[in-house]
Amino acid sequence: MIEISHLTKRYGDFTAVNDISFEVRPGEVLGFLGPNGAGKSTTMKMITGFLAPTSGTVRVCGHDVQAEPLAAKARLGYLPEGAPCYAEMTVRGFLEFIADVRGLRGERRRSRLDDVIGRLALEGVLEQVIETLSKGFKRRVGLAMALLDDPDVLILDEPTDGLDPNQKHQVRTLINAMARDKIIVISTHILEEVDAVCNRAIIIADGRILADDTPQALAARSPSGRLDEVFRSITQGARGTPPATDAALEAAAHA
Amino acid sequence: MHNVAAIFRREFASYFATPLAFVFIVIFLILAGAFAFYFGGFYERGQADLAPFFAYHPWLYLFLIPALSMRLWAEERKSGSIELLMTLPVTLWQAVLGKFLAAWCFAGVALALTFPMWITVNYLGDPDNGVILAAYIGSFLMAGGFLAIGACLSAATRSQIIAFIFTVVACFLLLMAGSPMIVQVLGGLLPQAIIDALASLSFLTHFQSIAKGVIDLRDLLYFGTTIGFWLIANAIVLDMKKSD
Ligand SMILES: Nc1ncnc2c1ncn2[C@@H]1O[C@H](COP(=O)(O)OP(=O)(O)O)[C@@H](O)[C@H]1O
Ligand SMILES: [Mg+2]
Numbered sequence: 120m121i122e123i124s125h126l127t128k129r130y131g132d133f134t135a136v137n138d139i140s141f142e143v144r145p146g147e148v149l150g151f152l153g154p155n156g157a158g159k160s161t162t163m164k165m166i167t168g169f170l171a172p173t174s175g176t177v178r179v180c181g182h183d184v185q186a187e188p189l190a191a192k193a194r195l196g197y198l199p200e201g202a203p204c205y206a207e208m209t210v211r212g213f214l215e216f217i218a219d220v221r222g223l224r225g226e227r228r229r230s231r232l233d234d235v236i237g238r239l240a241l242e243g244v245l246e247q248v249i250e251t252l253s254k255g256f257k258r259r260v261g262l263a264m265a266l267l268d269d270p271d272v273l274i275l276d277e278p279t280d281g282l283d284p285n286q287k288h289q290v291r292t293l294i295n296a297m298a299r300d301k302i303i304v305i306s307t308h309i310l311e312e313v314d315a316v317c318n319r320a321i322i323i324a325d326g327r328i329l330a331d332d333t334p335q336a337l338a339a340r341s342p343s344g345r346l347d348e349v350f351r352s353i354t355q356g357a358r359g360t361p362p363a364t365d366a367a368l369e370a371a372a373h374a
Numbered sequence: 375m376h377n378v379a380a381i382f383r384r385e386f387a388s389y390f391a392t393p394l395a396f397v398f399i400v401i402f403l404i405l406a407g408a409f410a411f412y413f414g415g416f417y418e419r420g421q422a423d424l425a426p427f428f429a430y431h432p433w434l435y436l437f438l439i440p441a442l443s444m445r446l447w448a449e450e451r452k453s454g455s456i457e458l459l460m461t462l463p464v465t466l467w468q469a470v471l472g473k474f475l476a477a478w479c480f481a482g483v484a485l486a487l488t489f490p491m492w493i494t495v496n497y498l499g500d501p502d503n504g505v506i507l508a509a510y511i512g513s514f515l516m517a518g519g520f521l522a523i524g525a526c527l528s529a530a531t532r533s534q535i536i537a538f539i540f541t542v543v544a545c546f547l548l549l550m551a552g553s554p555m556i557v558q559v560l561g562g563l564l565p566q567a568i569i570d571a572l573a574s575l576s577f578l579t580h581f582q583s584i585a586k587g588v589i590d591l592r593d594l595l596y597f598g599t600t601i602g603f604w605l606i607a608n609a610i611v612l613d614m615k616k617s618d
Binding site: 164167168169170188189192193195197199200201203204205206207208212216217219220221222248264 | 376377379380381383384387388391392453454455457458460461462463464465616617
């Protein structure tokens, strides 16, 4: 379970994330939708404990991320935006390092490594230096890293960004396959992705939550039943206005 | 502790992932030897000791250690891998310590590879090996001090070049703090107590006193606190700047 309460992040005068609260339960695949600069990555960085919030709290599996960072981080798998890696390492060396840091030993270590290597089809590139891999493979290495300790909570920041359609499809299939018992939060600005993998969507713009519903219910807000129209009317209508209430959303959808 | 070890191993291995490590070691060995023979008059002195060899270590380190430390954090910040590292279940401290120890060990390897100098003096004469051991310890401690400064300044920027330049400047000031030149210049300006305090902060003074063969607790304490101080600063800077 992720519990986010009145989370705010300011950079100087600029408020990147503005008093957002929500919860995510096991089995939910939450799509975090919003235009560029909406505050998606900033929110994820606070959930994963990389950034300290200006105010508000995040609890992951009952552990406050600021007060008990190690306990929270042990339950989290995180793919940062752009999937940064240690480029000079081999795929095997990198995964072994993650296994070391996550304290995986013995039989479980072997089975977890085998699992992620198989799941992400990395057998063929294990001895290759990450730097020399294609973008699709680099992303898979990043996902393998996030999945290695079989985390309860998976936070993926634009996991399909920059991938070709086939690679996007592979990543989505992978997420669907894991969705049952985990909490998964993926950020994206690609709407079809939400339809393809999420059972819940939060639309965020200018650091505020503008909508929180199932993708189907959101799409139904537009007369055409298309999610992209709803997204456009909600996010553009919200620019510079106070937090949208559901009533305002209804109005926007019917306008 | 296993986290410090894991980070240490990764970092230490990363030096050898590129030819950089070998280039560094070769340059260090060549310069260390060249300084001792040409400027130090290693042979001409007709004395079997390594004093001319160690005398140039502070100046060698002034440029070589910042080259070693500049990438420690600047590279992680630039590539974004710091976000990965800091969201793994490791503490800031384990990361700071693991990386510092890896760099220090690497410097130790480079220093240890100067052993042919030691064999040479033992072949040529009958040196006091106790003094030589002390000088090696002093040199290693001094390298640790430089590295701790470099690690901290590397955390303050994404640019390795800027980290390098700032580290050279900071190390130069710390080296020179006790030199006769600075003492004379400041002599008329500041009270003696402050000048003495400044001089007591100098790397040079403490290194030279160990290199004479006397391992004084005060000198050990000096290097220990210097390293500790800069590593704490490293952790603080990192915490402030990691997400910029
Ligand atoms: N370190 C920072 N300093 C100042 N502003 C920042 C910083 N990081 C992000 N921002 C700003 O915060 C806003 C939200 O950014 P981000 O969370 O990355 O958006 P998203 O991931 O939704 O595209 C953007 O306007 C961005 O420019
Ligand atoms: Mg983003």
